[in-house]
Amino acid sequence: MKEFIKSKNKDCIFIACLIIMGLVFFFGIGQKGYILERDSDIFIRADRFVMGYGYVVYPMFIRLIRTLIGPVYYLDAIFITQGLLSLTASLLLTLQLKKKYKLARSISALLFLCTLGPYTYTLPEYVSSHCIMTEGLAFPMFYIWIILAILIYTDKKNKLFIPLILQSVVLILTRPQLLFLLIVVILLAIERMVDYFAKNKKNKVKIISMIMVITAFFALLSFPQIVRYN
Numbered sequence: 001m002k003e004f005i006k007s008k009n010k011d012c013i014f015i016a017c018l019i020i021m022g023l024v025f026f027f028g029i030g031q032k033g034y035i036l037e038r039d040s041d042i043f044i045r046a047d048r049f050v051m052g053y054g055y056v057v058y059p060m061f062i063r064l065i066r067t068l069i070g071p072v073y074y075l076d077a078i079f080i081t082q083g084l085l086s087l088t089a090s091l092l093l094t095l096q097l098k099k100k101y102k103l104a105r106s107i108s109a110l111l112f113l114c115t116l117g118p119y120t121y122t123l124p125e126y127v128s129s130h131c132i133m134t135e136g137l138a139f140p141m142f143y144i145w146i147i148l149a150i151l152i153y154t155d156k157k158n159k160l161f162i163p164l165i166l167q168s169v170v171l172i173l174t175r176p177q178l179l180f181l182l183i184v185v186i187l188l189a190i191e192r193m194v195d196y197f198a199k200n201k202k203n204k205v206k207i208i209s210m211i212m213v214i215t216a217f218f219a220l221l222s223f224p225q226i227v228r229y230n
Contacts, residue, residue: 014105018091018112025116026083030126034079040132054176058134075132082129082136089140090115096147100154115143138175145171145181149188158192 046059065081066074093115098108118139122128129136148164151157168181 010105014108015091015095018094018109019087021109021112022087022090022116026087026119026127026129027080030122030124031130033130034075034132035122035126035130036075037131037133043132043134054173055134057170057174058137061137062132078132078136079130082140083127085137085140086119086129089143093143093147096150100150134175138171138178141167141171141174142178149184152188152192156192156195158196161189161192164188 043055043059044062046063062074062078065078068074069077090112094108094112097103097111098105103111118135119128122131129139145164145167148160148167152160152164164185168178168185171178171181
């Protein structure tokens with residue numbers, strides 16, 4: 001019992017250390033406050049042109065924050081929200097992989113630092129989560145997508161397909177370049193159905209129908225974007 005309590009205390013300290021590292025990274029490195037890039041104004045104005053190209057979620061996110069906070073400090077609130085979301089997603093992904101593969105705390109800390117990598121391409125000037133750009137939402141949401149995909153593939157949690165599909169749709173409507181996620185979801189769905197079919201041969205028609213429905217759904221969803229980018 002004492003060993004269990006001791007281990008739990010160490011885990012709490014470890015998580016606290018990761019949170020401190022994340023706070024320092026997202027809010028203490030480089031230029032402070034929000035950063036306006038060349039295209040930031042397009043998202044702020046919710047320009048119909050950019051929304052017509054599939055960038056729907058981020059302008060809506062900006063509009064929501066502005067409605068809640070007001071026109072004076074909403075950009076500050078956006079960069080803070082993006083930083084906290086990014087920290088939370090990195091922490092969740094790290095802890096999930098630590099638990100799943102029984103990683104040592106030292107390896108998990110290194111993994112956590114690796115999850116911060118995508119945000120470093122703007123350093124040393126600033127951390128990319130400060131930018132009023134789609135990456136501020138896309139990066140953390142993608143980490144949550146990875147967690148869902150891992151749980152479906154390794155733990156056979158098929159019920160998570162619904163949130164995975166919803167997450168994929170939101171990600172694509174945030175950054176249309178993430179259309180490749182549709183392929184991954186379809187392949188994952190086929191793998192799960194084939195595995196299920198191997199154990200339940202009587203459900204052959206049902207499984208094939210589900211595959212066709214999912215494939216058709218994503219094909220219809222991606223077709224306008226594919227045409228637009230070509």
